[in-house]
Amino acid sequence: QVQLVESGGGLVQAGGSLRLSCAASARTFGRYAMGWFRQAPGKEREFVARITLGGSTTYYADSVKGRFTISRDNAKNTVYLQMNSLKPEDTAVYYCASPEIYFSGSDSPGSMKYWGQGTQVTVSS
Numbered sequence: 001q002v003q004l005v006e007s008g009g010g011l012v013q014a015g016g017s018l019r020l021s022c023a024a025s026a027r028t029f030g031r032y033a034m035g036w037f038r039q040a041p042g043k044e045r046e047f048v049a050r051i052t053l054g055g056s057t058t059y060y061a062d063s064v065k066g067r068f069t070i071s072r073d074n075a076k077n078t079v080y081l082q083m084n085s086l087k088p089e090d091t092a093v094y095y096c097a098s099p100e101i102y103f104s105g106s107d108s109p110g111s112m113k114y115w116g117q118g119t120q121v122t123v124s125s
Contacts, residue, residue: 001025001026002024002098002113002114003024004023004024004025004096004097004115005022005023006020006022006094006117006118007023008119009121010120012086012123012124013123014086014123014124014125015085017082017083017084017086018083018121019080019081019082019083020081020094020119020121021078021079022034022079022096024098028101030053030074031101031102032099032102032114033099033104033105034050034051034070034072034097035047035050035051035096035097035098035099036049036050036070036079036095036097037097038090038093038094039095040091040092043092045109046061046109047107047108047109048094049068049070049081050107051072051079052104053102054074055072058070063089067084068082068084069082086123087123091122092120092121093118093120094120094121095115096116097109097112097113098113
């Protein structure tokens with residue numbers, strides 16, 4: 001069982017930056033791929049970014065590529081999402097997630113087994 005707790009959300013003006021953090025409870029954190037998803041009001045949950053177990057490979061949605069960076073610190077059991085050049089359309093609840101241990105997961109929310117409670121990001125124009 002993995003418990004995930006996000007933090008770092010808030011209100012920011014367009015063009016600004018935020019860094020989200022996700023702390024995981026698992027002692028074997030390094031054996032879990034990690035991902036970030038988001039859900040805006042009235043929309044389905046969508047993929048944002050994900051990172052492999054060791055952190056050597058990352059994947060991004062086209063809408064955030066070049067602006068967002070996912071990273072992980074396995075010694076701290078934490079995954080991060082650095083968000084730069086934020087746009088109003090980035091406004092959403094952001095969720096940290098992980099698939100089953102050793103699984104790579106995919107861009108589909110259905111591939112994730114564990115979810116955090118979410119953190120609100122609001123970008124004003």
